[in-house]
Amino acid sequence: MKKSKHNMDILFKALLTLKTEEECEAFLEDLCTPQELDAMAQRLSVAVMLSEGAVYNKIVNETGASTATISRVNKTLTYQTAGGYEIVLERMKNNV
Numbered sequence: 001m002k003k004s005k006h007n008m009d010i011l012f013k014a015l016l017t018l019k020t021e022e023e024c025e026a027f028l029e030d031l032c033t034p035q036e037l038d039a040m041a042q043r044l045s046v047a048v049m050l051s052e053g054a055v056y057n058k059i060v061n062e063t064g065a066s067t068a069t070i071s072r073v074n075k076t077l078t079y080q081t082a083g084g085y086e087i088v089l090e091r092m093k094n095n096v
Contacts, residue, residue, distance in 0.1 A: 046073045047085045048092075 018024045028037055045063045050073060054062075059070050077085055 043069065043073055044088070046070050047077060047089060050074055050077055051085075051089050 014027070018027055032040070042063055042065050046059055046065050046069060049059045049062065050070070056067055056070050059065060060067065065073075073085075080086060
């Protein structure tokens with residue numbers, strides 16, 4: 001478990017060094033498989049749409065996410081497990 005925490009700390013520090021969308025894209029493309037990157041992007045799109053009040057059918061049609069994925073993201077948003085989505089969604093809204 002100690003190694004896992006150490007690895008996560010390295011990942012978090014690496015992410016915090018990125019300064020532009022281009023840097024972020026390059027790093028994530030190197031780090032993740034296309035499927036992993038697509039899955040993360042899809043979950044964030046679902047979170048954005050849920051925060052805007054979209055219904056499941058619309059989210060399924062626009063993102064291709066399963067209802068299980070939408071439900072999982074909704075549960076995370078509703079019960080604010082770590083609060084990460086809320087931080088990102090608020091900052092994205094303020095930067096648009």
